[in-house]
Amino acid sequence: MRIAMIGTGYVGLVSGVCLSDFGHTVTCVDTDAAKIDRLRAGQVPIYEPGLDQLMVRNAEAGRLRFTTDLAEALEGADAAFIAVGTPSRRGDGQADLSYVMAAARDVARLAHDGLVIVVKSTVPVGTNARVAAEIAATAPDLSFDIVSNPEFLREGAAIEDFMKPDRVVFGCKSERAAGVMRDIYRPLFLRSFPIVETDLESAEMIKYAANAFLATKITFINEIAALCERIGADVREVSRGIGLDGRIGPKFLHAGPGYGGSCFPKDTRALARTAQEVGIPLQIVEAVIGSNETAKRRAVEKIFELCDDSVANKTIAVLGVTFKPGTDDMREAPALTIVPALIGAGAHVRVVDPKGRVEGAALLPSVTWEDDAYAAAADADAVVLLTEWNAFRALDLPRLAGGMRTRRFADLRNVYPIDALRAAGFDRIVGVGRPGYG
Ligand code: NAD
Structure with missing residues (x-):
């Protein structure tokens, strides 16, 4: 599978690195050019035990790349994961979805037909449907699938949690998208970790x-x-x-x-x-x-x-x-x-x-x-x-x-x-x- 991982924070970087370790070809993209420069130089911008060795190993094997160019990341991709931040909105405490929506619009402009767009960020109920509507409004002729795939990793034990999860959860509306998600997480299926498809x-x-x-x-x-x-x-x-x-x-x-x-x-x-x-x-x-x-x-x-x-x-x-x-x-x-x-x-x-x-x-x-x-x-x-x-x-x-x-x-x-x-x-x-x- 070819995967674009949008956002290289705690979740995006760990997910991108671990998915490349599963054998997928992953391109991580971030708007923060300084972060991407550091990642390209083999430096992990956060402290997460074990992440640096795993990142360097997969980058050297040619399965993991870093870029600020979303078009490059999406080229030939089967799935694009959105793993950008959803901080608290000032005032009412609701999740600030501006980063997710901006990333969704950027993907819509550059996506090809058949792309599976996976929201990994933690987003309130109804957001995936809104993301799908936003993409459809931005690119009316695009055929795509939307998937909600929340992440449960804990900082400090993130690799272990991603590689040996208590469960993987994904929600989608089409059998085709479910098939792509099963292929992405196949190494975990084979090792019998529970998968909740919903x-x-x-x-x-x-x-x-x-x-x-x-x-x-x-x-x-x-x-x-x-x-x-x-x-x-x-x-x-x-x-x-x-x-x-x-x-x-x-x-x-x-x-x-x-x-x-x-x-x-x-x-x-x-x-x-x-x-x-x-x-x-x-x-x-x-x-x-x-x-x-x-x-x-x-x-x-x-x-x-x-x-x-x-x-x-x-x-x-x-x-x-x-x-x-x-x-x-x-x-x-x-x-x-x-x-x-x-x-x-x-x-x-x-x-x-x-x-x-x-x-x-x-x-x-x-x-x-x-x-x-x-x-x-x-x-x-x-x-x-x-x-x-x-x-x-x-x-x-x-x-x-x-x-x-x-x-x-x-x-x-x-x-x-x-x-x-x-x-x-x-x-x-x-x-x-x-x-x-x-
Ligand atoms: P983070 O703030 O560490 O990283 C977000 C990254 O996204 C940043 O590097 C930022 O530059 C980048 N970004 C923002 N907009 C972008 C865009 N349009 N294109 C490309 N890159 C963009 O966030 P995080 O802690 O990794 O959290 C991401 C999501 O995962 C949140 O919704 C969070 O709730 C959820 N989550 C976090 C954890 C955790 O332990 N941190 C665990 C589970 C779920």
Whole structure:
């Protein structure tokens, strides 16, 4: 199969690279010329474990190319995937479809008959039908098929997720398009990964329902954690106790400072907005959105409490600012709420993050970046563990505490046992949903 992949962000680049590894010939196209230059030079512009080797291997094998020229990418293509961004629209939180629609019009102008146009971007129900109408209006004589093929990969584990998915979902209206999609994903059919073939609207809905459900699970345990703190239970025991129930499952039950990232915040907002627009408000999803803001605020309050209700002129070392470990993505990371709140209250904030510095430098302009946790904690008044990178999971705690002015630790990911923190010399500790602080 010959494939054009439009958009080389986290999803487009990983999808393009993985599809070329399946044996397809893939041309990735992006409007960002600097990005394409870097990709051509064999440099991956994002941090995603394993992506650089896989990209270089397939580029060297002649199956993977990069261009800014959409016409070149579409030449002889069986399918064109649209994997551009769908950020939140300012004002109402609905998905901003301007990039998707612009890409669709560009494809329409250059497409040949028989092209299968696949929307991989996360788009509200009804968007694929709108995309098809837009293409038909732009190129009235073009015969094409439209397919919705939402992506479920997780940043930080994206290659594994694409190559060994829990499922592949695609929605389409014609048997011909379904046949092309089966050919594209054939390596996964052969290895018996579940494929959900459905209609356009159901495929669109599956993506939003999945993300809303996962955001709900995180938010649920964050609320339970707050209650645990008040009544003296330990949320880690509660998570384990409920997660062992096969109907619930253990994943997404780790209490923390609220969810962030490039998907859950914007997709829950867009879903809630869609539901309001059609008069079927999703009360649970709306509550989740509000509760997640509360979780981030609660994290700020914990740090204030740890610092005797004032962080003014205190030095705070923040370990990890990306929205989760394994990615350089800072989009809607809890750190973007928490760190400015500390700075706004007069704190001096030092930050260390294995991969977040390039993205984070512009978003957190008033912090001092350090190379490791010990440098960040030297003479500091408090340490805040915000993102549980491996580098922060096995710290030499006595060394960390030994260099500090006052030994306070906010473990917002519940990485360390309280006893271990105490034994290391920390005398003031907060976690999330755990008893025994002091
Ligand atoms: P991104 O912002 O990282 O990348 C989008 C890319 O598209 C950019 O490189 C941009 O330059 C390019 N682009 C924009 N308009 C273009 C055009 N007309 N032609 C060519 N290139 C164009 O976005 P992302 O994180 O990869 O997300 C893409 C979509 O996938 C979104 O809808 C998102 O919700 C969805 N998604 C993301 C993830 C994730 O983990 N990031 C997971 C599943 C689904």
